[in-house]
Amino acid sequence: MAGGNEIESGKLLSPQSSAALVVDSFGPFIKLPKALPQIPGLSSKDWPPSFVDIEYQVRFPWSGGRHPWLDAVIKTDNEIIGIESKRFEPYRDSKAAHFSDAYNKDVWGVNMQAYTDVRDALISKAVVYRYLDAAQLVKHAFGLRTEGIMREKKAPSLLYIYIETPHKSPVSFTRQDVKDHQAEISHFSKQVENADVTFVALSYEAWLKKFPMPWQSHAKAVAHKYKLNID
Numbered sequence: 001m002a003g004g005n006e007i008e009s010g011k012l013l014s015p016q017s018s019a020a021l022v023v024d025s026f027g028p029f030i031k032l033p034k035a036l037p038q039i040p041g042l043s044s045k046d047w048p049p050s051f052v053d054i055e056y057q058v059r060f061p062w063s064g065g066r067h068p069w070l071d072a073v074i075k076t077d078n079e080i081i082g083i084e085s086k087r088f089e090p091y092r093d094s095k096a097a098h099f100s101d102a103y104n105k106d107v108w109g110v111n112m113q114a115y116t117d118v119r120d121a122l123i124s125k126a127v128v129y130r131y132l133d134a135a136q137l138v139k140h141a142f143g144l145r146t147e148g149i150m151r152e153k154k155a156p157s158l159l160y161i162y163i164e165t166p167h168k169s170p171v172s173f174t175r176q177d178v179k180d181h182q183a184e185i186s187h188f189s190k191q192v193e194n195a196d197v198t199f200v201a202l203s204y205e206a207w208l209k210k211f212p213m214p215w216q217s218h219a220k221a222v223a224h225k226y227k228l229n230i231d
Contacts, residue, residue, distance in 0.1 A: 018071070018087035021163075023054060024222050025204065026072045026083070030054065036074065037211050041200040042157060044076055051075035058082060058143035061107050061150060065100075068143040080154040082144045086162040087226070088171035090131040090181050097122035097135035108142055109149075111196040115141050118191050127191075131181040134188055141197040149196060160185065160201040165229045205230050 029036040034048040056073035072083040099119060108116060119138050121127040127134070141158050148156030162185075164178045185201045192199050204222075208230045211219035223230045 018085045018089060021087050021204070021222075021226055022071045022083075022085045024225065025085075025208075026052060027054060028218065033074075035215070037207070037215060039074075039081075039159065039200075039202070040206060040210060041202050042081065042159070044079055044081075046076045046078050049074045049076045049081075056082070058140070058147035059151075060102070060143060061146050062102070062105075065102055068140050070140060070143075074159075075152075075154065078154055079157060080144065080148040080152055081157045081159055082140055082147075083159045083161060084137060084140055086133075086160070088163075088167070088173075089133070090162065091173035091177055092171050095129055095131070095133045095135070097125075099123060099135065099139075103139070103142070108145060109196060111194075112142070112145055114192045114195040115197070118188070129184045129188070131177070132184040132188055134184075137188065137199070141192070141195070141199070145196050155198070156196065157198040157200055160199070161207065162201070162203055163226070163228055164203040164205055165227060167227065204228055 026036075029052045033050055033052040036049055036052055038044075038047055052072070052074050054072050056070045057067055058070060058073075059067045070082040071085040074081040074083070099122075103119060115138050118127070118134060122135055122138070137158065137160065141156075144156040144158055148154045162181070164182070166173055166175050166178060189199050189201060204226075205228050208219040208223055208228065219230065222228070
């Protein structure tokens with residue numbers, strides 16, 4: 001059972017969860033990692049990947065406490081790419097930023113200052129996001145920095161992938177909501193430029209459109225199942 005507990009919690013079957021979308025999109029490539037289509041925005045020099053998995057834990061540089069679970073992970077010879085997937089979550093509830101005292105430890109390195117600055121701005125409420133769960137992204141970045149640079153000697157990236165097709169149910173959101181979400185993504189991206197963990201964001205729709213043969217039918221099936229517009 002995955003540490004994220006998506007099955008027992010019922011998340012995998014929930015119409016509002018992104019868990020099933022992750023499984024359908026990335027799952028087929030667990031046994032065929034080299035077939036995973038290139039992801040726009042990732043300037044990987046050693047694609048294709050050698051490893052793809054769902055629900056992957058990256059650990060902080062200490063033993064106890066809670067450690068982040070990524071929705072998926074991709075590894076090449078020199079890179080580790082952690083994936084945070086969103087479906088309806090940005091439009092479903094307010095985003096409260098909470099960090100335990102452990103996140104204030106001086107263990108992240110000077111090249112993570114951009115992320116620690118975002119952490120501090122979220123805590124002080126100098127920056128407030130309506131749609132983007134930036135606190136979660138900062139925590140994932142800290143975990144990826146530890147996993148990639150300290151443990152695996154790989155360059156770490158954090159991929160934020162989301163849907164951009166407006167829906168009326170089970171969670172209602174409009175084209176304007178999507179644009180506002182994307183504006184927050186862009187703002188966050190600029191705040192963490194040039195850090196040890198590269199931040200990349202794109203929509204499922206943009207990625208699925210790029211699927212080459214023989215995977216185009218798979219992309220269309222995923223888009224149809226989740227009502228995503230890739231035309």
